[in-house]
Amino acid sequence: MASVGYARVSTQEQNLDAQTDALEAAACDKVFVEHASGVLAKRPALDDALDYLREGDTLVVTKLDRLGRSVRNLKEIANGLERRGVGLRALSQGIDTTTPGGRLFFHMLAAIAEFEHDLIVERTKDGLAAARARGRKGGGRSKMTATKAKQARAMYDEKTYTVQQIADTFGVSRGTIYRHLEEDISSI
Template structure:
């Protein structure tokens, strides 16, 4: 029985493209029909159909090929689970052309070090994102979702609604908002007696 190369590619958002990873996997010797993908799923999400298919496709002696370790796993526990599964199946892992044998102690050590680096990078990205949001909030640039209508428009919506001359649908159409927006505006505006 001959050994096969099975590829796996992943992008985190639906706006990203898998073409570069597919091309690199082809260059590394993986045929197009043996490339499994996940689109719009983060590496921290372990329930990835494409990854599950790739892991199911590899057999004893095969090689799972990825372009970078962070495409496979973004946390150390996840990486360990995957490497454990590959070890049980006697499957090698190729990261960008560099082959690691998980049954070999040095290969296992290298994989764990790479997994720790991938997790560290992921933690850094999260920390920088939080930091950037705090700075933006402090400067008043991060205000959340802006209201659809100005305060004057909201007051007009309330007066029309409470006047009883117009239906909610008519008011919503007049201001170009959904009926639920009209209801929310009316609910949060106190009644003056």
């Protein structure tokens, strides 16, 4: 049963010493080191550490945020470790999934984080619905003013300009021109 450490910093300029010192103090038999952003899908040192681990081993990190890109990603990694019979320890948070209390604590933290995320999503949806009810709509500002839309309509009706030429004149896409032409027709 080995303790395997994993340390990660986001940039080359950041220093790993504090993490590696803590992992060595935790008696890790081997430490994998990563210089990569946590949001990157490819983290070769983490992949190597996960491949290295065997049933009965424990993956040790200084903090949970060094391991996962998000709560969902962290839960996926922890569930994968659990299926393989590998424990997880986060030193600064006092989490050790090799114990029943540690597993409970980890799952409670994950559930709270997931609940918090769901609340944020719900509040965002409610805020957008309230804004729509007040007549506001999302997205960027319209690139075509009413005057520009009338000029585009006039150019289109002359039948001497292509839609692409009209779009180039106003610095917008063909889709924007078509959308304003359709709005103009539907308002009649």
